[in-house]
Amino acid sequence: MEDTAGKDAAGAASGASSRVLPFAVTLLLAALLPLFLRTAWLCDDALVTLRTVENFLDGEGLRWNPAERVQAYAHPLWLFFLSAWIWWSEEHFFTPMLVSVGVSLLAAVVLVRRVAAGAGAAVLAVVALAGSKAFVDYSTSGLENPFTHLLLAAYLVALNAAAPQPAPRLGLCGGLLVLNRLDLFLLVAPSFVLHAAAAGGRGARRQLAAGVIPVAAWGLFALVYYGFPLPNAAYATLGAGLSSAQRIAQGTDYLQSALRLDPLTPALIAAAVLVGLGRRSPCDLAVCAGALLYLGYVWLAGGDALAGRFLSAPFLAAVAVLVRREHAAPLQAIAVVAVLALSLASPLSPLRLDPAYGTAPAKGAPARCYKSWSIVRDERCFSFQQASLMHSVPRQELPSRHGSVASITQSGNVVFVPDSLALGFYGLGEGRERHVIDARGVTDPLLARQPADPAGWPADPLRRTLPAGYLETLAGEQVLVENPTTAACYRDLRQITRGELFSAARWAAIWRLTRRVSCPRN
Secondary structure (H helix, E strand, O other): OHHHHHHHHHHHHHHHHHHHHHHHHHHHHHHHHHHHHHHOEOOHHHHHHHHHHHHHHOOOOOOOOOOOOOOOOOOHHHHHHHHHHHHHHOOOOHHHHHHHHHHHHHHHHHHHHHHOOOHHHHHHHHHHHHHOHHHHHOOOOOOOHHHHHHHHHHHHHHHHHHOOOOOHHHHHHHHHHHHHOHHHHHHHHHHHHHHHHHHOHHHHHHHHHHHHHHHHHHHHHHHHHOOOOOOHHHHHHHOOOOOHHHHHHHHHHHHHHHHHHOOHHHHHHHHHHHHHHHHOOHHHHHHHHHHHHHHHHHHHHOOOOEOOHHHHHHHHHHHHHHHOOOOOHHHHHHHHHHHHHHHHOOOOOOOOOOOOOOOEOOOOEOOOOOEOOOOOEOHHHHHOOOEEOOOEOOHHHHHHHHHHHHHOEEEOOEEEEOOHHHHHHHHHHHOOOOEEEEOOOOOOHHHHOOOOOHHHOOOOOOOOOOOOOHHHHHHOOOOOOOOHHHHHHHHHHHHHHHOOOOOHHHHHHHHHHHOOOOOOOO
16 A cells, blocks of 8 residues: 555656756756747858848849859858848848847757657756857857757757668758868767768769769859859968967867867767767767868867857757766766756856857957967957847948948058958948958958068968058059969969859869969969
């Protein structure tokens, strides 16, 4: 009788717990919405994309400057997705932020509902996402990260459902993820290869075709339209002439900045690797291997100027590994408390920051913004007062932000912006009437293939100096570049970016420049 009563009481408690936890998960997911809205912003790189979107929607083509076919963006799928929403809303500033919020929330729902093994694991997932500065910052920055998060979550769902016979949708999700940003193929390559091998024969071919076709189609389009299969920024990075030691030093600084600004994100990535090794699950190990492979590439490539940008995707993969299996309630409670404590220990935690991001709106300048010894900086802190959902300035005032007006060089309607972190603010604010190029070479095909100024390292390692006569060349019809080697290279680039798409002269120039990354000076 007592045993029966005890069992009934235990069953009642278990039933109550099974009802309370899903309700708690729903409340936590709902709490992500105000968190995303409060932190929504646009970084300068996003404004570079938005100028291209505007030119595209106005019939000028997929171009930064209407006069040239140059791919100044690195996320084609995100660009087309944003273009559709901006075409519908007819508004360029708040639309990207609100779309990013919606996509990020959907990514969290997919992870929690389709990847997490139970309600307790789901609570851990939501708390981890909300506490990660990298995830929250770049879920609403106007960059491709929100779409990356959603596609990666969908890929992980397909990965869990694919064994032992992978379906083509796994390949499709992986292909779309790579189309959203090319270097993400490293993140999914180990798990993709693992399950393609498990499929064997026809199944592997179907999966491979589903992944390769969208990427190959875009590569072919980029080659025909732009003359080059990779974004212009890739050639700017490859042609800078930085040594391996310099890149590794900057990559190390980039990863170290995460430990200082956002300790929760690298800690959970490391925890996922340890959990994956402990489980010895091929699927978990492949996901962890992809995250480490991607982070290794980021390290060797020299990181990025935007602190945390390239950590959000491997972080999401790590959270998926941690919550893919349910654990005992006490252990999961300890994990949730540990995640909260580690996040709140950082003064820059999304769970601690006020809506003004610790800045002084009346003064208009950040009160405290992290900047490392090299290029790494807390970009949301620098840009939040100028371009965010909470604070915004009129479009005509955008060029004056970050000091870009005071430092530009101009010839006619051609403007050179030496401050690489003010390019988007200036270009979007001035409109397409001005031909705007930048010191990093992101928007200009010749500067992308010039060696970087050695004096720019480490503060601005990709900074180029203008070749003599180049601004005058862009402002007119004649090639006035003084250096003969540079002038010859520019003639080929001009033919590629301004000539008729299918002319023999253009394709001959494409062939000549595909054999070299840079245009060295004499």
